[in-house]
Amino acid sequence: MELATYTTLCLLFAFLLNLLPSYATASVPTGMIERETKQQILASIPPHGQGSPVLFLTSPSGKYAAHFIRSPTVPGAGGLGADFCYVEILDASEPGAEGQSVWESECLAVSTINTCALVFSWKGLEVFDGSNSVWHTHDTESVDNNFLRTLELVDEGDMRILDKGGELAWKASDEPRAAQHCGMPGSPGLVSAAAPFAQPIGQGSGNLPFGQEEEGNGNGNGNAGLA
Numbered sequence: 001m002e003l004a005t006y007t008t009l010c011l012l013f014a015f016l017l018n019l020l021p022s023y024a025t026a027s028v029p030t031g032m033i034e035r036e037t038k039q040q041i042l043a044s045i046p047p048h049g050q051g052s053p054v055l056f057l058t059s060p061s062g063k064y065a066a067h068f069i070r071s072p073t074v075p076g077a078g079g080l081g082a083d084f085c086y087v088e089i090l091d092a093s094e095p096g097a098e099g100q101s102v103w104e105s106e107c108l109a110v111s112t113i114n115t116c117a118l119v120f121s122w123k124g125l126e127v128f129d130g131s132n133s134v135w136h137t138h139d140t141e142s143v144d145n146n147f148l149r150t151l152e153l154v155d156e157g158d159m160r161i162l163d164k165g166g167e168l169a170w171k172a173s174d175e176p177r178a179a180q181h182c183g184m185p186g187s188p189g190l191v192s193a194a195a196p197f198a199q200p201i202g203q204g205s206g207n208l209p210f211g212q213e214e215e216g217n218g219n220g221n222g223n224a225g226l227a
Contacts, residue, residue, distance in 0.1 A: 028055050028056065028057065028058055029056070029057050029058075030057075030058050030059075030060060030062075031057075031058075031059065031060045031152060031153065031154075032057075032150050032151060032152040032153075033056075033057060033120065033150070033151045033152075034149060034150055035120045035147075035148060035149050035150070035151070038121065038122060039119050039120075039121045039126075040119065040120040040121070041117055041118070041119055042056045042057075042068070042118045042119065042120055042151075043056045043068035043117070043118045044068075044115055044116065044117040044118070045068065045069075045070040045085065045115065045116045046115045047083075047112060047113050047114065047115065049070050049116075052070075053067040053068065053069045053088075054067060054068040054069075054118075055067050056068055056118065057151065057153045057159075058153065059153045059154060059155045059157070060154075060155055061155045062092065063091065063092060063093050063155055063157075064089055064090065064091060064092065064102070064153055064154075064155065064157045065089070065090050065092050065099070066087060066088070066089050066153050066159060067087070067088050067089075067090065068085070068086075068087055068116075068118040069085070069086055069087075069088050069182075070083055070084070070085050070116055071083065071084045071085075071086075071182050071183040072084075072112075072183055073109075073183045074183055082109035082110060082111065082112060083109070083110050083111070083112050083116070083183070084107050084108065084109060084110065084182035084183045085108075085110050085116035085118075085127055085129070085134075086104055086105045086106065086107060086108070086127065086135075086182055087104065087105040087118065087125065087127070088101055088103070088104045088105075089101070089102050089103040089104075089153070089157060089159060089172065090102065091157060100179075101178045101179040102157045102178055103157070103158075103159065103172045103173075103175075103176070103177060103178055104177045104178055104179070104180050104182075105125070105127065105135055105137075105177070106135055106177070107180050107182035107183075108127070108134045108135050109134075110127075110129035110134055111129055111130065114129050114130035115130065116128065116129060120148075120151055121136070122147075122148060123136040123137065123140060124136055124137035124140030124148060124161050124169070124170050125137045125151070125161070137161065137170050137175075138170075138175065139170065139174075140161055140169050140170040141169055141170075146163035146164045146165050146167070147163060147164045148161055148162075148163055148164075148169055149162060149163060149164040150162040150166075158171055158172055158173045159171065159172040160172070
C-alpha cells in the first residue's frame with residue numbers, strides 16, 4: 001500500500017514538473033518590461049515558424065497586445081522569397097480574429113533558414129536575423145545618455161521606451177506604420193511583382209536600350225533604311 005502511494009506521488013510530481021514550462025511560456029508581461037541584461041531576448045521564432053505570432057507584452061487593460069511575427073513572401077509577390085520578421089501592435093477590442101493593426105515595425109527581409117529574435121538592447125527594440133541585426137528603433141536616445149530600462153505598452157496603444165531615470169527615449173507614434181501586410185504583393189520591402197523586363201521595351205519611359213529610338217527598327221537608326 002505504501003509503495004503504491006509513493007509511486008502515485010512520484011507520478012504526480014513528474015506531471016507537475018512537465019506543466020511548469022507551459023505556465024512560464026503562458027506568462028506574458030502586462031504594461032511594461034524591465035531590461036536586466038545588455039541584450040534581453042523578448043521573443044524568437046525559428047525557421048518555418050510562420051503563422052505563430054508570439055505575444056510578448058500587453059497594455060494594462062489588455063486592450064492592446066504586442067506580437068512578434070514571422071511572415072513568408074507570398075508566391076508571386078516579387079522579391080526573392082524571403083521571410084519577414086516584425087513587431088505588430090493590435091487593438092484586441094476591434095472585430096476580427098486577432099484585432100486591428102495599429103502599429104508595425106518596418107518590413108525588412110530575413111533569411112528563411114535563420115531564427116528571428118526580438119531583443120530589448122541598448123539600441124532599444126532590435127530584430128535579429130540569426131546573429132545579424134536587421135532593424136532597430138530609430139533615434140532611441142536618452143537625454144542624459146542613461147541606460148535604457150523600460151519598454152511599456154500603454155492603454156492608448158502607444159509603445160514607449162524609457163531610460164533608467166524614467167525619461168522618454170522613444171515612442172512608436174513617432175514612426176506611424178500599420179497594416180503593411182509584409183510579404184504580400186505591393187508591401188514594403190518587396191520589389192514590384194512585375195520585373196522591369198516583363199513589359200514591352202520602352203513602355204512607360206523614353207529611354208530605349210542600345211540607342212534605339214521610338215518606332216525604330218531595332219538597329220538604332222529609327223525608320224531609316226539600310227545605307
